[in-house]
Each structure stands twice: as C-alpha cells, then as structure tokens.
Amino acid sequence: MKRLSLFIVTTLFFNTFIMAQDNILTLDECIRIGIENNLSLKSQSEEIRKAGYEHSASRTKLLPVINGFGNFTNNVDVGTSVTDGSRMGTMLGVDMPYMTTQGLRYNTSVGAQLSMPLYNQTLYTSISIAEKMKELTHYSYEKAKEDITIEICKIYYLAQTTVEQIRLTDENIARLKALADITRAFFDNGMAMDVDLKRVNINIENLTVQRENAKAMYQQQLNLLKYILDLPLESDFGLVYVSADEMTVPELSGLSKDLNEFKILYSQKDIVEKQKKAINQGYIPTLSLVGQLSYTNYTDHFDNYFHSNNSNSLNKWYNSFYWGVSLNIPIFDGFSKQLNRKKANSDYIKIRFQIEDTEKKMQTQYDNTINDWLNNYRNYTKQKDNYSLAGDVYKVTADRYKEGIVSMTELLQDEMRLTDAQNNFINAHYSCRITELQLLKLTGKLDELSNK
Numbered sequence: 001m002k003r004l005s006l007f008i009v010t011t012l013f014f015n016t017f018i019m020a021q022d023n024i025l026t027l028d029e030c031i032r033i034g035i036e037n038n039l040s041l042k043s044q045s046e047e048i049r050k051a052g053y054e055h056s057a058s059r060t061k062l063l064p065v066i067n068g069f070g071n072f073t074n075n076v077d078v079g080t081s082v083t084d085g086s087r088m089g090t091m092l093g094v095d096m097p098y099m100t101t102q103g104l105r106y107n108t109s110v111g112a113q114l115s116m117p118l119y120n121q122t123l124y125t126s127i128s129i130a131e132k133m134k135e136l137t138h139y140s141y142e143k144a145k146e147d148i149t150i151e152i153c154k155i156y157y158l159a160q161t162t163v164e165q166i167r168l169t170d171e172n173i174a175r176l177k178a179l180a181d182i183t184r185a186f187f188d189n190g191m192a193m194d195v196d197l198k199r200v201n202i203n204i205e206n207l208t209v210q211r212e213n214a215k216a217m218y219q220q221q222l223n224l225l226k227y228i229l230d231l232p233l234e235s236d237f238g239l240v241y242v243s244a245d246e247m248t249v250p251e252l253s254g255l256s257k258d259l260n261e262f263k264i265l266y267s268q269k270d271i272v273e274k275q276k277k278a279i280n281q282g283y284i285p286t287l288s289l290v291g292q293l294s295y296t297n298y299t300d301h302f303d304n305y306f307h308s309n310n311s312n313s314l315n316k317w318y319n320s321f322y323w324g325v326s327l328n329i330p331i332f333d334g335f336s337k338q339l340n341r342k343k344a345n346s347d348y349i350k351i352r353f354q355i356e357d358t359e360k361k362m363q364t365q366y367d368n369t370i371n372d373w374l375n376n377y378r379n380y381t382k383q384k385d386n387y388s389l390a391g392d393v394y395k396v397t398a399d400r401y402k403e404g405i406v407s408m409t410e411l412l413q414d415e416m417r418l419t420d421a422q423n424n425f426i427n428a429h430y431s432c433r434i435t436e437l438q439l440l441k442l443t444g445k446l447d448e449l450s451n452k
Contacts, residue, residue: 023237027156027449030229034152035145037230044141051130051137058130061123064116064289071109074302078103104298106305111294118289118325121281129274136267143260149446152228153437159221160242161430162214168422169211176204176415182402196408203412207419244429247380250373250436255366256444262362265355272351276344282337283330291323366442373435380428383421390414390421 025033035041081101117123180200186192226233297317299305304315397414400406440446 024240025237026240027153030152030156030225031149031449033229033231034148038148038228039230041141041144041148044137044144048134048137048141051134055127055130055134058127061127062117064114066112066114068112069110069294073107075103075105075107078105104300106300106302107296107298108305109294109296111292114289114291114323115326116289117286119287121284122278122286125274125278125281129271129278132267132271132274136264136271139260139263139267143264146260146441146446148228149449150437150441152225153449154434155221155225155228156239157430157433157437159218159225159239161244161426162218162221163239163241164244164426164429165423166211166214166218168426169207169214172415172419172422173204173207173211176200176207179398179411179415180204183408186404191404192408199408199412203415244426245384247377247429247432248436249377250439251443251445252370252439253443253445255363255442258444259362259442261358262355265351265358269348269351269355272344272348276341276348279337279341279344282333285327285329288326288328289323290326291321293319293321295319362442366439369435369438369442373432373439376428376431376435380425380432383425383428387418387421387425390418394418 079102081103082098083101084098180197183192183197183200187194187197222237223233226235295317296319297305297315299315394411394414394417397406397411401408401411437449440448
C-alpha cells in the first residue's frame with residue numbers, strides 16, 4: 001500500500017512539473033517563432049529587401065534621365081570678339097582687315113537636358129548581376145534559417161532529454177523510498193542493520209540532488225530557448241514530452257545537391273562569370289539618345305530683368321532645341337579593363353576551388369554522419385536492452401532481498417547498475433536524435449521536422 005502511495009505521489013509530482021505551464025510549445029511552433037523573432041534573421045531579411053531595392057535601382061538606368069539647369073553670368077569685364085572684316089570693308093568701300101564686337105554684360109540661360117541609353121551591353125549585364133545578387137542574398141537567408149532551426153532543435157531535444165531524466169530519477173527515488181520502508185521494517189524486526197537503512201537514505205539523498213540539478217539545468221535550457229526565440233524570460237511554457245522508447249529511422253537518400261551551401265557558391269560563380277562578361281563588354285560602343293531645350297537672355301543692364309524693353313535697352317529671351325544620338329567608342333583606358341579582367345579570372349578560379357572543396361567536404365560529412373547514425377543507433381538498441389535487463393535483474397534481486405536471501409549491498413549495487421543503464425539509455429537516445437537532425441540537414445529534409 002505504501003509503494004502504491006509513493007507511485008501516485010511521484011506520478012502527480014511529475015505531471016505537475018511537466019504540465020505546470022498550460023502553454024505547451026511544439027518543436028514546429030518553436031521553429032516558427034524563432035524564424036519570426038530571431039534578431040539575426042531580421043537583419044538578414046533587411047538584406048533581402050536591400051538587394052531588391054538595388055535590383056530595382058539597376059533597372060531604372062534604362063529609363064530616361066531629365067535634368068533641369070539654370071545659369072546667370074555677370075561679365076564684369078566684357079570680352080571682345082575679333083572676326084574677319086574684309087568682306088564688310090568691301091561692302092562699305094573701306095579698308096577693314098578685321099572687325100571687333102563686344103558682348104553684353106549679363107546673360108542668363110535656363111532649360112532641360114535629356115539622356116537615355118539606347119544600346120549598352122554593360123548596363124544590361126549589370127542588371128543581370130543585380131538580379132543574381134538578390135538571389136544570393138535569398139540563399140544566405142535560407143541558410144541562416146536552417147542554422148537557427150538546427151540550433152533550436154538541439155536545445156529542444158536536450159531539454160526533452162532532461163525532462164526524461166527527471167522522470168526516471170523520480171521513479172528511482174520512489175523505488176528507493178519503498179525499499180527504505182522495507183528495510184526499516186526489517187530493522188525493526190532485527191532482520192537488517194542500521195547501516196543498511198543509512199545506505200538507502202544516502203542513495204535517496206544523492207538522487208534527490210541529481211534531480212534538483214537536472215531541474216536547474218532544465219530551466220537554463222528553457223532560458224536559452226527563450227533567448228533564441230526572443231521571448232521574455234518570464235514567459236511560461238512547457239515542451240512536448242517524448243519517451244526515450246520512441247526512435248525514428250531516417251531515410252538515407254544520399255547527399256542533396258540542392259543544399260543552400262551549394263546554391264550560395266553556384267550563385268557566386270554565376271556573378272563572377274557575369275562580371276567577366278561585363279568587363280569584356282566594356283570594349284563595345286554605347287549609343288545614347290540626347291536632347292536639350294533651353295532659353296537664353298542677354299542684356300546690358302541688370303534692371304532690364306525687371307522692366308519691359310525700350311528703345312535703348314535689350315531684354316529678350318532666345319530659345320533653342322536639339323535632339324540626337326551620342327556614340328561612345330572606347331579606345332584606350334590605361335589597361336584598366338585588362339587588369340579588371342585578370343582579377344575576375346582569379347576570382348573565378350578561386351570560387352571553382354571553393355565549390356570543389358565544399359562538395360568533397362559535404363560528402364565526407366554525410367558519410368561520417370551515416371556512420372555516426374549507424375553506430376549511435378546500434379548503441380541505442382544495446383543500451384535499451386541493457387536497461388530492460390538491468391530492470392529485470394533489479395526486480396529479481398529486490399524480491400530475493402525481501403525474502404532475506406541477498407544482502408542490501410547486492411541490492412544497492414543492482415540499483416546503481418539500473419541507474420547507470422537509464423542514463424546510458426537516454427543519452428544514446430539523445431545522440432541518435434542529434435545525428436538524425438544532421439542527416440535531415442544534409443539530405444535537404446529539414447522541413448520534415450514540422451511533422452514531428
């Protein structure tokens with residue numbers, strides 16, 4: 001009857017510990033909240049928005065550019081123009097080898113200028129580069145999301161393991177308390193020594209300390225999870241309970257070639273190729289549409305700007321308008337394009353080496369992760385069997401102890417073996433889940449975490 005009461009108390013305590021928070025966050029909810037709230041991802045999101053603006057800005061270079069202008073000139077010392085005067089001298093019948101004219105002191109001009117590219121291969125390629133840069137920023141954001149997802153999963157799994165450890169520790173304490181009651185009854189009847197009762201109590205105290213340490217560790221893990229999710233420290237929530245008996249076997253489908261690590265490098269390679277193309281296109285002539293509409297005023301007195309014309313003054317505006325095409329033919333730029341092309345070739349070779357190295361590294365990582373998974377799963381299976389076997393052995397020893405066949409020392413030794421088997425079992429379970437997480441990452445199946 002006492003053992004039943006202890007079991008009920010332990011069960012109620014564990015349920016209170018796990019379900020104290022009405023708000024239970026699933027792993028999928030934690031991932032979603034983390035992606036929405038994480039400050040690092042918010043910064044990456046702004047980079048995507050910025051890349052979109054830069055792409056739009058590059059496309060605006062295809063549109064016409066219209067600028068207004070205005071000039072006012074005060075010729076304090078009016079210049080003199082000299083021209084051939086022989087024709088005028090012949091008409092007047094005088095000897096006039098040259099003639100001079102003097103301008104007016106004040107002149108003003110206002111107008112508008114227009115320019116628009118008609119043909120510019122470098123400009124078209126730069127727009128394509130801006131589009132690739134936007135794509136590269138998106139892949140970097142997706143990789144950051146994956147990193148946050150994995151970090152959240154590791155902490156979530158660790159906290160779940162700690163909860164399971166607390167549950168098993170509570171079971172061990174309840175079992176030892178029941179044993180203490182039996183030993184006390186034996187002692188009262190002269191069938192056990194006082195030292196036996198002390199040994200049991202020492203083990204109970206040790207397990208109690210372990211439980212309190214595990215609780216403190218669990219709270220620290222929750223606080224770390226709150227930080228990553230950008231939740232207030234005073235927020236109250238629990239995690240979905242998972243039993244160490246549950247284990248899923250991932251599908252070994254091979255290393256995914258669609259990983260964001262590869263996408264980033266391939267985008268960088270495309271950008272370098274387009275940069276090389278843009279440099280070579282710098283030798284191609286460009287054609288632009290140009291035009292100008294302007295109004296010009298000349299006068300000899302400043303106050304004429306504020307009065308109507310009279311017979312002795314000048315205050316008149318003259319308009320002009322033109323449009324045409326402008327051809328720009330690059331001939332020599334001081335070897336600038338040649339040097340830039342060499343730099344681009346060096347960048348291209350560098351990115352090719354990076355791609356090759358990353359492909360080999362990721363394949364090696366995948367192979368090693370498979371080996372880790374097989375080894376961890378094999379260890380998990382063995383530890384599960386050992387845990388079950390240790391439980392059976394302890395049960396037999398406990399029954400024999402009640403019958404007075406074995407000593408307290410033997411029973412406590414089997415109890416310690418059972419506790420060790422429990423710890424090894426839940427640690428093996430955690431190792432398998434972490435390895436499975438890495439396999440999901442390398443096979444491009446992290447989205448499957450939403451179904452767990």
